[in-house]
Amino acid sequence: MMLDALRRIVQAVNTADDLQSALDIMVQRIAQVMGVEVCTVYLKDFETGRLVMMANQGFNPELVGVVSLAEDEGLVGVVARREEPLNLDNAEEHPNYFYLEGIGEELYHSFLGAPIIHQRRLHGVLVVQQKDSRRFDEDEEAFLVTMSAQLAGVIAHAKATGAIGGKNRQRDASRSAEFTGIAGAPGIAMGTAVLVIPEADLYAVPSRPCEDIEAEVAFFFQCLQAVREDITNIKNRLQDKLAKEERALFDVYLSMLDDRALGMEIESRIREGEWAQGALAQVVISHVRTFEGMEDAYLKERATDVKDLGRRVLAYLQTANTRDIEYPERTILVGEELTASIMAEVPREKLAGLVSVRGSSNSHVAILARAMGVPTIMGAVDLPFTQVEGANLVLDGYNGIVHYNPAKELYARFEAIYAEQQELSKGLETLRDKPSETLDGHRMPLWVNTGLMADVARSIDHGAEGVGLYRTEIPFLLRERFPSEEEQRVIYREQLQAFSPLPVTMRTLDIGGDKSLPYFPIDEENPFLGWRGIRVTLDHPEIFLVQVRAMLKASVGMDNLRVMLPMISNVPELEEALELIYRAHDELVDEGIKAKLPPIGVMVEVPSAVYQAREMARRVDFLSVGSNDLTQYLLAVDRNNSRVADLYHSLHPAILRALYEVANAAQAEGKPVGICGELAGDPGAAILLLAMGYDMLSMNASSLLKVKSVIRSHSLADAKKLLEKALEQESSADVKDLVREAMTAAGVDKMLQPSMGDQLRAKR
Known part of the structure; x- marks a missing residue:
């Protein structure tokens, strides 16, 4: 009871x-x-x-x-x-x-x-x-x-x-508010909110003023009539297949859609100044909640009917109201769950920031945002996102705070902090052509993670020495079907040519988890432990072989390709993938294409791979740690779940020990080992990775010069002493304190992620 x-x-x-x-x-x-x-x-x-x-x-x-x-x-x-x-x-x-x-x-x-x-x-x-x-x-x-x-x-x-206004959705321009999320990509963004509206989702319709009330009312009733006609046609089509009681349900639907029922309520909202989509969503959601709260089982079920009818009308309103989105000069994209394809629709020069209600700092879109240098906040669960369109927002991408309609004084402080960060970036540009080496002459090559052609110029401008991770799933995500072999070859060729003669490491298709293709959906209760990465492509060799052939063809005449296999969890899996790569190479040779077999590597990103790293290193040319997933799996923390995001500690002692074990395994087999996860771009972590013996760090382009600055300020001997102490710690907080002390002593503490709260207080 x-x-x-x-x-x-x-x-x-x-x-x-x-x-x-x-x-x-x-x-x-x-x-x-x-x-x-x-x-x-x-x-x-x-x-x-x-x-x-x-x-x-x-x-x-x-x-x-x-x-x-x-x-x-x-x-x-x-x-x-x-x-x-x-x-x-x-x-x-x-x-x-x-x-x-x-x-x-x-x-x-x-x-x-x-x-x-x-x-x-x-x-x-x-x-x-x-x-x-x-x-x-x-x-x-x-x-x-x-x-x-x-x-x-x-x-x-x-x-x-x-x-910011409540259920009446009328914003008060004088009110300010703060909403806390998770820092997804660092930086300060100031601009205008543009809401991403999913198709026929009543709960994601924004509040917008209506420009011409009479036209909007007429437009609404036109769409309402279209749905009534659809329902009538369905009823007539099924006339002989349904019992009298079942046919009566369609009459109930039609009565709900009567001008004097839902229609009258929605018209009233429009005449109050709300656009048709917003008025529809507000009225329908109100009725749905009323039905859902009823004790009678029959009446409770009517909530589904009302919701379905609302979606049908909304679909017509959205289809008939389709227009090109006008992006402001400084667009802050806001949505319930942003994706890479949504992000790609905004002209890069206009994209100032991102806010996603769902997801965490290690969601795929956050990783891409960091690669592009776009300040991002994830997991802003309390943000009433449907009500912020057109609002003035400031994103604190360092501390994960969305400032809605900030006061002039606060806005001015953020502008000052933004200017300081820009000044720091300019100061780092002097390091572009200087070698990435320690004070005692130890070289540490810095590579980049890429996925879009837009990354190329930034990567080269920042002095990248190669590509440690090219995310081949990006072209797949941006299409409505699998790209053909030739389409893939052209894309891969562009990347290889852009960085030639520098090496480019292409990861084979890595979908599943938080990366689902719209035309190849993977619906699982626990996707991160399910069908993803190499598991998908081994089950679909036709996809894998086409991709590998495209990569090998693209590398002809340049030979700067490296191929990397994701989500390998055991040796038989690796051997099966290698056989397919050899088969694709043999096919091309038989066709007279002079493609060389590239170096092949394994991504170490699941715990089993850590403990079989040496066996895997014997069979491939290199290892590369994917620290994002490795951290997720070792700590049992879903990196897309904002509720447990604060448990995702990349400097956790257990993670450090696992990373050290992988480095030792690779060195024992005489194979190079790198790291291409987000940890590689953490200036503090770079000192520890250097000491462990990693041969290469691959990161987003915006982190390159910061990491180089830290490496050039330390000696390898000092880094090893720091690592020795770090491995003895019992918590990530203790490790962070050690790293912070070392960076302060070296005079590079400015490279640490700043606390905007401290800076704002200092300016008061």
Whole structure:
């Protein structure tokens, strides 16, 4: 029964129009279900630090928004400070009891409070009280704790939504807000939000003003009529195949689409100034939530029908309303889940930044953004993204913060920080033609990771000595079908020619995980442990052979190609892939094409490969560590999950030990070993990798000069001493502290990722 009650309360809260309505529903329903006289919600005011009574059932309603407590005051303060439940049968006997005059609290002896915590941050306290002097039982306490946990996200999101206008979607140009996500790609971006709208997704429709109300109303009813005709045609087509009761369902659909039903509500929204798509989405979502909150099973199912009809109308509105997107000079692309293909649609000179509600700093799009030098924030889960289109945004890509409509003073500070970073970049340009070597003369070649032709010029300008990873999946992601052998050959030839005579390492097709092709979907419950990388291409040798043939053909006359195999987890898998490469080479030789067999390498990115690195090194020409996935698998942290992103520690002692083991295995077999994951572009980590004996570091172009600066400031002997200490540490925080101390001593601490919070405070 409690579970049903909890579900109904959450559904009711989700249908609320704004935060205050949600809180009012919450206290009323909880008091009713638990049979208590009082239920109160206190929310934390992050500016003052006080806990403000924002809703109550049982006390004077005029006290809402007036009564507040410091975190060291009263029983509510105890719950907030300890971040754990407090259950008392005689509240007034507790040493922290604090009498609030005028609310009648002295009448209530029993007290049960639970903290409201979202993403490790206290948002408030949920309290129930009763006149009887009794201790709430375990079931009641568990219910309130579960209730607060379930509602924490709802409250946090409602607070965030309210910060920029709430459900009415009318933005207040004078209001500012901050939304926290995950730092995806470093840098500061200032510009205008442009929202990416998925097709027929009611929940992703942005709020936009309507320019011509009468035209918009007429346009809406035209699309509504088109859907009515579609439903009628389907009904007529199935006339002889459906029972009378089933045919009646279509009449229900048609009645829902009547001008006087949904049509009238949506027209009313349009006449208030909302465009047709936004008005449709707002009205339909409101009805869907109402049906979903009903107890009757039949009525609950109607939510699906309303949603389906809404999508049908939206599809017509979107198709008829198709227009070329006009990108502002400084576009900040915002979406629920951005992809590489979406990113590629924006002219590079206009793309200032990216914000994705889903994903983490190691999502594929974030990796590409770093390669292109585009400041990016991932996992901004509380951002009401449908309401920010056209807004003025500042992205702090160093600390993962989206500033909505920042005040002039804050905007000016970010401009100053941006100028400082640009100055630092200019200063590093003097290192472009200088060798990447330590103070005692040890050479460390720096290569780049690429995927787009746009990367080429930047890579060469920054002094890259080769390509350690060319992501061949990019051309596949940007098409609506598999590219042909000739199309691939042309693309690969461009890359090889652009960097010739420098080596170019091409990774064979690496799809699956967070890289799904729209025309070759891979739908799995656990995609990162599923069908991805070499597993896909070995199951489809026709795809693998075509790609390898295209690579070998492209290299004719230049011979700067290297081929790298992703996601190898065992020796038989490697041997099977090698046989296919030899077969493709033999085919070309038989065809009279003088293609040389290139060096072949293995990406070490799963734990099993770490412990078989020596066996694999015997069979190939080189090893290259993919630190992103290796970190993910060793730490059991999904790198696309913003909830556990703070557990993804690339300098974790276990990761360092695994990296050291791979380097030793390669050296024992006399084979070169490099690293092409994001760790290679971390200036601090570069010192440790240097000491381990890695022969090459491959990174995004924007990191090249920073890493070179750090390498040139250290000796190999000092780096080895640092590594020895780092391997003895028990946490990534301890390792980071060691690295920071070493870089400060060498005078290159500016290369560390800056803390914008510290810089902003320093300017106050």
